[in-house]
Amino acid sequence: xxxxxxxxxxxxxxxxxxxxxxxxxxxxxxxxxxxxxxxxxxxxxxxxxxxxxxxxxxxxxxxxxxxxxxxxxxxxxxxxxxxxxxxxxxxxxxxxxxxxxxxxxxxxxxxxxxxxxxx
Amino acid sequence: xxxxxxxxxxxxxxxxxxxxxxxxxxxxxxxxxxxxxxxxxxxxxxxxxxxxxxxxxxxxxxxxxxxxxxxxxxxxxxxxxxxxxxxxxxxxxxxxxxxxxxxxxxx
Numbered sequence: 507x508x509x510x511x512x513x514x515x516x517x518x519x520x521x522x523x524x525x526x527x528x529x530x531x532x533x534x535x536x537x538x539x540x541x542x543x544x545x546x547x548x549x550x551x552x553x554x555x556x557x558x559x560x561x562x563x564x565x566x567x568x569x570x571x572x573x574x575x576x577x578x579x580x581x582x583x584x585x586x587x588x589x590x591x592x593x594x595x596x597x598x599x600x601x602x603x604x605x606x607x608x609x610x611x612x613x614x615x616x617x618x619x620x621x622x623x624x625x
Numbered sequence: 626x627x628x629x630x631x632x633x634x635x636x637x638x639x640x641x642x643x644x645x646x647x648x649x650x651x652x653x654x655x656x657x658x659x660x661x662x663x664x665x666x667x668x669x670x671x672x673x674x675x676x677x678x679x680x681x682x683x684x685x686x687x688x689x690x691x692x693x694x695x696x697x698x699x700x701x702x703x704x705x706x707x708x709x710x711x712x713x714x715x716x717x718x719x720x721x722x723x724x725x726x727x728x729x730x731x732x
Contacts, residue, residue, distance in 0.1 A: 550712065550723055550725050551712055551714075551723040551726075553720055553722065553723070556719065556721070565719040565720065601669075606674055609657070609674050609675055611659035611671055611674035611714065612671060612714070614671075615670070616668060617668055
């Protein structure tokens, strides 16, 4: 069974940093392309970042470009999101999700981790 | 960036009703359109990919159609477990973008 478990969320002050992790199991992580998607409280879904299986291709939403860094460790079956220069508008539940083979649809999702940026 | 516009933003329906949700892309995305269901406090669940392909385990009362810029998600006979928020997503190019969501509520 595919499992994605996010961790690392919490309360951080504006301008601060946080590193999210996503632990994967139940599938061959090293062959899957991964994404981060976020959802502000009471709002819709916003795609944040994408990383290919070998980390050779990475994309970011304009809203986080230059502040967030996606990475992965295939040996540890883990995905990461380093978030710097956090803003109030980054407050959201952050989900990791794997890409469906043959499509850029998002197949399996974690339960999410809440990031709150507030002074 | 490709903008995705969903309508309606909410719909009230009864068990057994047929419900149709529309999603429009700001430019052509061929058939690269996915639909998700999200219940309160839960992660989204992939229902349909490539416009009309049902994800494994999704009931056949869900169906999708369209191409280019106009797409629909239909639920043929609404069940109690279908009351949720539905999102479309274009899977054609980065940045991936979602529609604003359609909340299906109990009438």
